[in-house]
Amino acid sequence: MSGINYSISSLPWGEIQQVFLDMDGTLLDLHFDNYFWLEYVPQQYAKKRNLPLDKAKAEFMEMCRQVEGTLDWYCLDYWTDTLGLDIPRLKKEIAHLIAEHPDVIPFLQALRSSGRKAILVTNAHHNSLHLKLRHTRIGDHLDAVYSAHSLKLPKEDPAFWKVLQQHHPYDPAHTLLIDDSLPVLNAAQQYGMVHLLGVAKPDTKQARKPAADYPLVESFQSLLQSLSNFEHQARVFHH
The missing domain is CATH 3.40.50.1000 (HAD superfamily/HAD-like)
Known part of the structure; x- marks a missing residue:
């Protein structure tokens, strides 16, 4: 306290x-970030890996849990490498929500x-x-x-x-x-x-x-x- x-x-x-x-x-x-990480990224990851959306979300959430509270959690380079997605480009695609x-x-x-x-x-x-x-x-x-x-x-x-x-x-x-x-x-x-x-x-x-x-x-x-x-x-x- x-x-x-x-x-x-x-x-x-x-x-x-x-x-x-x-x-x-x-x-x-925080709506931009919540939408980006909780919805937009899992959608793109599901497409890339040809997975059902709920499975893609579950996989991504597990990856997030492993690095929560570390610099990697916030690092766009880390997520670009880990997910095989161009995270900076994806952010620009929905930048109107910022x-x-x-x-x-x-x-x-x-x-x-x-x-x-x-x-x-x-x-x-x-x-x-x-x-x-x-x-x-x-x-x-x-x-x-x-x-x-x-x-x-x-x-x-x-x-x-x-x-x-x-x-x-x-x-x-x-x-x-x-x-x-x-x-x-x-x-x-x-x-x-x-x-x-x-x-x-x-x-x-x-x-x-x-x-x-x-x-x-x-x-x-x-x-x-x-x-x-x-x-x-x-x-x-x-x-």
Whole structure:
């Protein structure tokens, strides 16, 4: 358990100098990835191997289980080799499904206007990362982007957060991490990060996540409101 008892509306913005933001399921709707990996890839694999779809899905899910939580799980080169499919090309075929969550851009703008840094920290493979930056506007509103593939560790490993420190010095006590993955939040907390938020609906087409060990972001509108209220009160106080 995280022991964090604040709500989104009472986030301690005064203690937060920068925000680490996950991409898939946090800034971007996870519907693209869920549809791609759970439906589109198994369909293509079934065609290639001449298998019934349910058998193709079962085989693919077993392959996924074997590498879950590792860098290979996120690596498009690994899946291209393993499945014999051109995964980057398949992603481009359904790139029209890539979308930001509502109010992400206004939140990022407000965050940077407040003097805080917005840092993308993702497990996404470079190929996937570049595709998504091309198809959305998030890249225009970030101060830096870090991929786990460059750091050679997945975010689920507490050592990742230490290695990130060497590339991007940060104070864990003054950094907010927003991520839809519970194992990632747990790893960051193990490293010493204090301000941690999950995401209530990573995939807009699926049900809300049940209450978790960390406060959940219901919408970026609520985060934006929380930051705006804090900034307004700070201005009133200083005047």
